[in-house]
Amino acid sequence: MTSTYGPSILSNTESHALSTGYRRQGCNIKVYFWGTRGSLPVSLNAKQVRAKVVAALKAALRHSLGSDADVERFLDDTLPFSVRGGYGGNTACIEIRGCDEYILCDAGTGLRDFGNHIMRSGGGGPAVYHIFLSHPHWDHIQGFPFFVPAFVPGNRINIYGFHPELETAFRIQQNPPSFPVPLDYMKAEKKFITLDPGREYRIGGLTIKGIKQNHPGDSYGYSFEKEGKKIVYSTDSEHKEDVWGAEQPVFDFFRDADLLIFDAQYSFMESAYTKESWGHSSNILGVELAVAAGVKRLCLFHNEPACDDEALDAFLENTRNYLQIHSEASAMRIDLAYDGLEIEM
Ligand SMILES: [Zn+2]
Numbered sequence: 374m375t376s377t378y379g380p381s382i383l384s385n386t387e388s389h390a391l392s393t394g395y396r397r398q399g400c401n402i403k404v405y406f407w408g409t410r411g412s413l414p415v416s417l418n419a420k421q422v423r424a425k426v427v428a429a430l431k432a433a434l435r436h437s438l439g440s441d442a443d444v445e446r447f448l449d450d451t452l453p454f455s456v457r458g459g460y461g462g463n464t465a466c467i468e469i470r471g472c473d474e475y476i477l478c479d480a481g482t483g484l485r486d487f488g489n490h491i492m493r494s495g496g497g498g499p500a501v502y503h504i505f506l507s508h509p510h511w512d513h514i515q516g517f518p519f520f521v522p523a524f525v526p527g528n529r530i531n532i533y534g535f536h537p538e539l540e541t542a543f544r545i546q547q548n549p550p551s552f553p554v555p556l557d558y559m560k561a562e563k564k565f566i567t568l569d570p571g572r573e574y575r576i577g578g579l580t581i582k583g584i585k586q587n588h589p590g591d592s593y594g595y596s597f598e599k600e601g602k603k604i605v606y607s608t609d610s611e612h613k614e615d616v617w618g619a620e621q622p623v624f625d626f627f628r629d630a631d632l633l634i635f636d637a638q639y640s641f642m643e644s645a646y647t648k649e650s651w652g653h654s655s656n657i658l659g660v661e662l663a664v665a666a667g668v669k670r671l672c673l674f675h676n677e678p679a680c681d682d683e684a685l686d687a688f689l690e691n692t693r694n695y696l697q698i699h700s701e702a703s704a705m706r707i708d709l710a711y712d713g714l715e716i717e718m
């Protein structure tokens with residue numbers, strides 16, 4: 374058995390208690406996005422789906438599609454993402470793959486799809502799940518009551534965060550009159566572990582650090598490092614003008630990240646004016662911070678629920694155009710997260 378815990382505030386006993394030694398076979402580290410929407414889940418209605426079908430069929434009239442392969446090529450090469458697919462509507466949940474155990478950030482509605490995927494693929498138990506919470510706002514915990522592996526005895530679920538009231542938040546959302554299934558009815562072993570932002574942890578084969586962020590009630594970003602690769606998960610964070618001070622810890626936290634997942638719910642105008650102090654950042658600030666910190670790949674996250682797929686396509690294009698204006702020589706890649714996106718490090 375291999376304990377995956379190194380020097381951290383967790384004692385040997387605690388480390389042993391939190392890890393079964395269950396080890397997922399090694400592969401390159403990847404990030405899979407199960408939920409990417411900010412604030413609340415959204416879904417497509419029949420009218421929106423029809424509009425995509427109509428747009429695709431109209432575009433197809435201009436092409437001769439003689440085979441299945443022609444159709445696939447036409448979809449991938451010709452149609453915009455907003456027509457051939459879409460950004461999805463689950464709230465925040467990402468999985469870091471290729472680790473010793475299951476590693477997740479946040480428990481939004483995307484967690485439900487992750488759990489169903491595990492159950493369908495025969496991995497329902499026994500296993501260890503480590504879930505790192507940015508903060509206890511509803512859109513980051515509301516998937517947990519529907520996380521099927523939490524109902525399976527023998528599974529072990531460690532829920533980490535920097536808010537001491539995390540367990541209370543999980544309990545309250547499942548208590549009457551809001552919900553009929555209390556947390557204790559979920560028969561997996563569940564532990565709530567309060568982290569210290571000044572410490573470094575080794576969990577699931579990753580080196581993990583946290584940073585306090587500006588958000589109503591506070592939120593925390595995480596950096597995960599393994600084998601020379603660095604992923605930063607920084608959602609629900611509003612950066613202010615003083616972020617440009619050279620001593621600001623955010624630069625060190627983001628510095629040289631291979632992937633920065635960044636809260637870009639708003640446009641620059643929204644973040645600077647109409648939605649100032651609402652606790653989120655913009656795509657423009659994301660580009661500027663990422664370039665200044667030497668980030669290799671920027672993934673915009675916590676997508677605005679009021680935006681349809683077409684608007685999000687335009688948002689991504691505008692962000693890429695801004696990078697060209699801001700830093701012409703930059704080779705940084707920019708993505709806009711969508712449910713089902715996988716990024717290999
Ligand atoms: Zn949020």
Ligand SMILES: [Zn+2]
Pocket residue numbers: 508510588592609652
């Ligand atoms: Zn929040």
